[in-house]
Amino acid sequence: MTQKSFxxxxxxxxxxxxxxxxxxxxxxxxxPFLIRGESVLLSGPTASGKTEAAVAPLFQRHISFHRKQLSVVYVAPTKALVNDLYYRLDSYLSTRLPGAVCRYTGDHHELTDPEKVFLILATPEALDSLQLVRPESLAGVRAVVVDEIHLLHGNARGQQLRHVIKRIEKNSAKPKSPKDVFQKIGMTATLKDMEKVSAIWLGNKTKTFKAGDARKIDISYLPVDVSENSEKPIKAAGVLCDWFEESGTPKALVFGNTRNSTQVLAANLHEKLKDSRWLIHWHTGILTATERERIEDAMKNDRFGICVATSTLEVGIDIGDIDVIVLADPPFSISAFLQRIGRGNRTTDICRVIALYSTGQELALFRALHYCAIRGVLDDVHDYDRAAVRFQQVLSFAWRGISRDKKPLTMKNLAKRTCDGGHSPVVEDMLSTGALENVRGALILSDDLMDQGEKRQIHTTISGAATLNMVDSSTGETLVSASGQGVTEGALFIGGKLKQVVANVDGTVSLESAKGKKLPLSTLPATRGKRGLGRRIVWALGEIAGHDPHSWKLDGDRLTTWGGADYNQLLAAILLQAGITGHASGDEYGISGISNGEEITPGKVLEWAKPILQSQNLPTKVAAQFCDRSRYFSYLSSEMQGEEAQKSIPVPGFINWLQECVGVTKGDQKIGSENWERNGLA
Structure with missing residues (x-):
C-alpha cells in the first residue's frame, strides 16, 4: 500500500x-486491518513501530466515529513503560488535542474526566481499580491494547487483566454505528505459540502478524576471577571499570539478577569511577517513582552514564541510545535474555552485549541463551486458571457492593456483576473458610479483607509483605519503599551516593549522609529464590556440548534426559507414583535413583503418566512445586489450593517434550523408539 493510500x-x-x-x-x-476494526496480535522486534501501528488507526477510528470520550485503554506491565509511552504519545497529540492522552497508575491518577480523552495508559492493577471504582469512566471504550503481552501471559497478572478486559468489553456502551466494533490488540517482541496466545487473549477471530528480522547479537564474554561467588559483584566492578576506561563507551545498561548483587556492583563501580565522566545509577523496584524517573531521565539526557538494574528495566522503555548492554549474571530464561539485550542499540540492527562470567557453568549458560536467541527458540509457557485470581476478583466486587454501591454482591448477581460465570466454586470456598459470610443472601467480607479494600490493597495479585518507607533526612523525600522484613542497617546506594540506613525509635527509617563513614551495604529482602533452568535452555546446553538431547542416556542409576527442572521433577514424581522406582529425584539435566535394570523410555513414561495426569492424582506436595502462588493463594482452603496446584502442572509442555524424545541409549544400544499416537496423549 502506498503512502497516498494510507x-x-x-x-x-x-x-x-x-x-x-x-x-x-x-x-x-x-x-489496514486495524482501521477496519479487526483485532490483531503484532509481533516485531524492539523499535519496529508497533506502538504507532496500533495507536494511529485507533486514533483515526476515534475521530471518524465522532467519539466524545475515552475510547482506548492501553495497558503496559510496568509504571516505567507507562511513563515512557505517555511522553511518546503525548508528543504526537499534545499540539492538536491537549490532554488526549493520560496516565492511570499507582503514581499518576490523571483521568479526572473521560470527556475529550482519547487514550489512557494504565498498569493492570490500576486498571482493575479504575474499572471497579469508576466503571462509568470506561463506558465509551472501544479498544484495549496490551503491550508486552508475553510478560503477562502465563501468570496471575495476565489472568487478572483478562478478567478486567472482559468486564470493560461487556460494560461498554452500545455505539452509534454497528461498524464501531470493540477491538483488542496485543503487542510483543518475543512470543511462542502466537495463534494460541491470540485466541486466549484477543479471541478466535484475531489476526496475527509477525514482521521484521531479529537484530543480530554481537556478544563478548569477559571473565571475572573470583574465589567465592559472593565476591563476583565486587570483582565485576573492577573488570567493568577497566573495560569502560579502555573502550570509552559512553552509555551502558548493566543487568543483574538480584537487588543485593546489583547494589554491590553499582556501589563499587561508583567508588572506582567517581572521578571519571561516568555517573553511576542503581535502578530497582524498591525505589520510589520519583527516584526511578530521575534515573531514567538522567540516562536519557546525559552524554555519559552507567545504570545498574534488576529486571525493572527489562521492559522496553526508552532511556536513550544505550551503547552496550552488560549482563552481570546469566538470566534464567530466554525471554529475560532477549528483553535485556533488546534495551540497547535501539536505533541499529545489532545488539552489542558484554557477558560477565565467573565459572564455566555461567559461560556455558550465556552461550546457550545466545544459541537459543539466534535460532528463535523460546521458553515453554504454561497458562492455567488460578482460583486465587478469581478470589481477588470476587473480593473486589464484594467490597464494592458494600463500600461503594450499597448493593451487596449475591450468588444471584455474581455472574452479571463480574461478567464471569466461573466464580461460583471460589465463592463457595470463601464461604467455607470465612473469607465471606452469607448474611440473608448478601456476600459480606471478613473484617480483614474489608480493611484491605478500604486501604485499596485488593487490586493486585502480586504477593508481598507490608512496605517500609525510607525518607531522606535532608530533604524529607521518600526514596525507598521496601519490605520491612530483612532490611539490615548499613548503607544504600541511592541517587549516586551512599546513604546510611538509620532505624528510628518510632519505627520509621531514615536515610542520612554516609560521607566519611565506612559502612557495609544494607542487605535487602530477596524477591524469590533461584529458579531452575527450563527445557529449552538445557537442550541448547546439550546440543552445544555435542549431545543429542532427543535421546536419553542411562548410566547406572542416573538417567540423563535434558528435560529441564520442571519436566524432570514431574518425571520423577510420575516414576514414584507409578511404582517404577522408590526414590527418584529430578534436576535440570536428568533423574537420579533409577532402579538397576529398569527400562525407562519416553513412550513408557507416557503410558505411566496418562492415568496419573488425567486423574490429577499427583500428591499435592508434588504439584505445589509448580504453582506460582499469587497474593490470595493462602486464603484458599487446602482443597482448593490443591486444585490450583494440580492445574499448575505443565502437562501440555511435558507431553510435547516426551513426544520429541526418541529413546534411550545404554552403552552402545538404543532402546525405546515408540509410536506416540497410540498412547492417547498426543
Whole structure:
C-alpha cells in the first residue's frame, strides 16, 4: 500500500503519526486491518513501530466515529513503560488535542474526566481499580491494547487483566454505528505459540502478524576471577571499570539478577569511577517513582552514564541510545535474555552485549541463551486458571457492593456483576473458610479483607509483605519503599551516593549522609529464590556440548534426559507414583535413583503418566512445586489450593517434550523408539 493510500485511509492520523516518513513493515501490514476494526496480535522486534501501528488507526477510528470520550485503554506491565509511552504519545497529540492522552497508575491518577480523552495508559492493577471504582469512566471504550503481552501471559497478572478486559468489553456502551466494533490488540517482541496466545487473549477471530528480522547479537564474554561467588559483584566492578576506561563507551545498561548483587556492583563501580565522566545509577523496584524517573531521565539526557538494574528495566522503555548492554549474571530464561539485550542499540540492527562470567557453568549458560536467541527458540509457557485470581476478583466486587454501591454482591448477581460465570466454586470456598459470610443472601467480607479494600490493597495479585518507607533526612523525600522484613542497617546506594540506613525509635527509617563513614551495604529482602533452568535452555546446553538431547542416556542409576527442572521433577514424581522406582529425584539435566535394570523410555513414561495426569492424582506436595502462588493463594482452603496446584502442572509442555524424545541409549544400544499416537496423549 502506498503512502497516498494510507493518507487517504487515515486522513486525520496520518499527518500526526507519519508526517514526512515512510511506515515500517509491521505498520504497513497491520494498519489496514486495524482501521477496519479487526483485532490483531503484532509481533516485531524492539523499535519496529508497533506502538504507532496500533495507536494511529485507533486514533483515526476515534475521530471518524465522532467519539466524545475515552475510547482506548492501553495497558503496559510496568509504571516505567507507562511513563515512557505517555511522553511518546503525548508528543504526537499534545499540539492538536491537549490532554488526549493520560496516565492511570499507582503514581499518576490523571483521568479526572473521560470527556475529550482519547487514550489512557494504565498498569493492570490500576486498571482493575479504575474499572471497579469508576466503571462509568470506561463506558465509551472501544479498544484495549496490551503491550508486552508475553510478560503477562502465563501468570496471575495476565489472568487478572483478562478478567478486567472482559468486564470493560461487556460494560461498554452500545455505539452509534454497528461498524464501531470493540477491538483488542496485543503487542510483543518475543512470543511462542502466537495463534494460541491470540485466541486466549484477543479471541478466535484475531489476526496475527509477525514482521521484521531479529537484530543480530554481537556478544563478548569477559571473565571475572573470583574465589567465592559472593565476591563476583565486587570483582565485576573492577573488570567493568577497566573495560569502560579502555573502550570509552559512553552509555551502558548493566543487568543483574538480584537487588543485593546489583547494589554491590553499582556501589563499587561508583567508588572506582567517581572521578571519571561516568555517573553511576542503581535502578530497582524498591525505589520510589520519583527516584526511578530521575534515573531514567538522567540516562536519557546525559552524554555519559552507567545504570545498574534488576529486571525493572527489562521492559522496553526508552532511556536513550544505550551503547552496550552488560549482563552481570546469566538470566534464567530466554525471554529475560532477549528483553535485556533488546534495551540497547535501539536505533541499529545489532545488539552489542558484554557477558560477565565467573565459572564455566555461567559461560556455558550465556552461550546457550545466545544459541537459543539466534535460532528463535523460546521458553515453554504454561497458562492455567488460578482460583486465587478469581478470589481477588470476587473480593473486589464484594467490597464494592458494600463500600461503594450499597448493593451487596449475591450468588444471584455474581455472574452479571463480574461478567464471569466461573466464580461460583471460589465463592463457595470463601464461604467455607470465612473469607465471606452469607448474611440473608448478601456476600459480606471478613473484617480483614474489608480493611484491605478500604486501604485499596485488593487490586493486585502480586504477593508481598507490608512496605517500609525510607525518607531522606535532608530533604524529607521518600526514596525507598521496601519490605520491612530483612532490611539490615548499613548503607544504600541511592541517587549516586551512599546513604546510611538509620532505624528510628518510632519505627520509621531514615536515610542520612554516609560521607566519611565506612559502612557495609544494607542487605535487602530477596524477591524469590533461584529458579531452575527450563527445557529449552538445557537442550541448547546439550546440543552445544555435542549431545543429542532427543535421546536419553542411562548410566547406572542416573538417567540423563535434558528435560529441564520442571519436566524432570514431574518425571520423577510420575516414576514414584507409578511404582517404577522408590526414590527418584529430578534436576535440570536428568533423574537420579533409577532402579538397576529398569527400562525407562519416553513412550513408557507416557503410558505411566496418562492415568496419573488425567486423574490429577499427583500428591499435592508434588504439584505445589509448580504453582506460582499469587497474593490470595493462602486464603484458599487446602482443597482448593490443591486444585490450583494440580492445574499448575505443565502437562501440555511435558507431553510435547516426551513426544520429541526418541529413546534411550545404554552403552552402545538404543532402546525405546515408540509410536506416540497410540498412547492417547498426543
Amino acid at each position: 493518507s487517504q485511509m487515515m486522513p486525520d492520523a496520518w499527518p500526526i503519526f507519519f508526517k514526512r516518513r515512510k511506515p515500517h513493515l509491521i505498520q504497513e501490514q497491520t494498519m
